[in-house]
Amino acid sequence: MKWKKQDIEQYVKAKEYIDTAIIPLVPFSMGSTDDELTSLTYQNEVMDLFVDRVEREYKGRIFRLPSYTYTKSSNLENEMERLNSFYEEICKQPFKYVFYLTFDSKWKKFEKGLGGHLLWVPVMKDGDLNSEETQKLLVDQMEQVTDLIQTYWVE
Amino acid sequence: MSEDKNKQVSRRQFLNYTLTGVGGFMAAGMLAPMVRFAIDPVLQPEAGGDFVSAEIAEEDITTEPQRVTFKVEQVDAWYESTVEKVAWVYKQEDGSIIALDPTCTHLGCIVGWDSNEDHPDHFYCPCHGGLYTKDGVNVPNTPPTAPLSVYEQKIENGILYLGKSIPREEA
Structure with missing residues (x-):
């Protein structure tokens, strides 16, 4: 499910089945070096493709929420508080599993303070999204992430 | 004058x-x-009526379902995009080819063939355990209430072409 009218109409009729929410955590910056800008936008694109695909294959159980965007330089302790208020908001619907998907390794340290599960996935800094090798790598990574999500479902 | x-x-x-x-x-x-x-x-060309090559030769299709992907142009309101579609293709007992659309008829997840150890030789939905037999018919007492859709298909020059996905009524 996506944060779209058409999907929400389906969601409200079948809430009990869609018990998993996924939020991409996306850093944003305009003040970085040009190289860093390239890598941030590249990673943002990868994240979009990544989450879109997860959502497409598991449409009936995973809800893809809007991305959580934060400035790259901001203090993650404050961001954690704000993210936890997102979490409280999400829990107003009957979600059992909330996942944060990020390429930003800085979150790893704050994992314990977060409601929900953090999935940190390493990613290349730059690359060509149209190349077959990159696509293969991404599909492979995606399968590993969805396998991990499925282990939560089994419990 | x-x-x-x-x-x-x-x-x-x-x-x-x-x-x-x-x-x-x-x-x-x-x-x-x-x-x-x-x-x-x-004057409009019929939307979705076009066939797309599944890039698989007729002789490579066996009685075991195979996963093939093909790309279609899709228009959502203003947004045009190329979407990758998946089909499970195999030869039925009478020799005819069938291409099943793996979109679960329950809530739209993608089902896989023989993908769960507990349910071999079935299409299995990883989301809520929906099951379909090889011909795509839903197994009773699992969440789906309709069989998997079937793609329109034709063979041209020995290559399989796939078209629209046609929903089926409950058998």
């Missing part, structure tokens, strides 16, 4: 001719777009 005068066009006739001509052009100018709009649906 009088003959010449007979051949000459009188002022009244000249005005009649020019007004009919100009009026005709104006009428045609107004009607043409109207007619164009009226028959517009006829």
